[in-house]
Amino acid sequence: MTLTRREVLGAVGIAAGSCALSSCAMEGMGSFQGGTGKKVFPWKYTELDPDITARRAYYYYDKGHCMYAAFAPAISQLADKYGEPYRSFPVEMMRYGAGGVAGWGSLCGAVNGSAALMSLFVKKEDELKQLVDELFLWYQQTELPQYVPQKPALKIEIAKSVSNSVLCHVSVTRWCKVSGHKTFTKPQKERCKRLSAETAKKTVEILNAHFASRFSAARKHNEKTQQCRSCHTKGSELQNTRGKMSCTSCHSSIADDHGLI
Ligand code: HEC
Numbered sequence: 001m002t003l004t005r006r007e008v009l010g011a012v013g014i015a016a017g018s019c020a021l022s023s024c025a026m027e028g029m030g031s032f033q034g035g036t037g038k039k040v041f042p043w044k045y046t047e048l049d050p051d052i053t054a055r056r057a058y059y060y061y062d063k064g065h066c067m068y069a070a071f072a073p074a075i076s077q078l079a080d081k082y083g084e085p086y087r088s089f090p091v092e093m094m095r096y097g098a099g100g101v102a103g104w105g106s107l108c109g110a111v112n113g114s115a116a117l118m119s120l121f122v123k124k125e126d127e128l129k130q131l132v133d134e135l136f137l138w139y140q141q142t143e144l145p146q147y148v149p150q151k152p153a154l155k156i157e158i159a160k161s162v163s164n165s166v167l168c169h170v171s172v173t174r175w176c177k178v179s180g181h182k183t184f185t186k187p188q189k190e191r192c193k194r195l196s197a198e199t200a201k202k203t204v205e206i207l208n209a210h211f212a213s214r215f216s217a218a219r220k221h222n223e224k225t226q227q228c229r230s231c232h233t234k235g236s237e238l239q240n241t242r243g244k245m246s247c248t249s250c251h252s253s254i255a256d257d258h259g260l261i
């Protein structure tokens, strides 16, 4: 009997780890399906209440910081409704994102947790990217936080700022400059709590729209970034950079005509 390639590949799924491919490419992989098993991914999403999400996120911040706060509310609501597998998700792992990953000031934990959440439910890579783009552009371009909790832990007016960056370092420090507060203070924590709540809420709004087939991308890169990318990114003449962050948030002093001379 001769097997087609498809049949051989199918057999690998059943006799996982048994090295059924002639190339033995799977040898040493054990029985781990690498997340490609249909049953385990993606997880099912059902419409969630954005306001409940924000309230829970604000509360959860105290349990595990920003990334945890952005991720846990959706999982906890789905666990309340359906139990498993949501109930067993080890949401504590999301604590790593605090302060831009273990305090490194890199990717803001609120958007990191939100992108992780989207990735749990949205399988198609191009769709996932669209949703993440929308959230990240919103985060970069919007005066935040606007969210005011019903029972604030700290009853003060929180200044709003535009981060122009998804980096924790830039986002927090821009806010410090606008508000006059230092980082590692109660007002800064309150700002990040509200920001996490608002980001979690926005994420659920995007996911609700996506799964109701009414999502359409509303935001674009700012003009400068579009310009820069036209010469420097994938498919362009130089193709020597990657990324979608606002270029001028770091390259603020580059001459407008630098590439043209
Ligand atoms: C978070 C800060 C940051 C952001 C945002 C950023 N860059 Fe950079 N970029 C850097 C740093 C730092 C270097 C310097 C690397 C070096 O030369 O050591 C660099 C280098 C470069 C270079 C130089 C490559 C070379 O050949 O010397 C180009 C071109 C560039 N960036 C384009 C972009 C574009 C286009 C964007 C927007 C899509 C962008 N950058 C966004 C920080 C940033």
Ligand code: HEC
Binding pocket: 224, 225, 227, 228, 229, 230, 231, 232, 238, 247, 248, 251, 254, 258, 259, 260
């Ligand atoms: C019209 C095409 C074009 C556009 C638009 C453009 N660049 Fe460039 N850029 C170039 C060329 C060409 C070079 C020189 C490349 C080399 O020498 O390897 C360059 C070099 C650079 C460098 C490294 C050298 C330096 O001067 O520091 C950085 C950083 C850079 N560009 C960032 C940017 C950013 C940020 C933007 C948007 C504000 C941008 N570029 C827009 C074409 C362009």
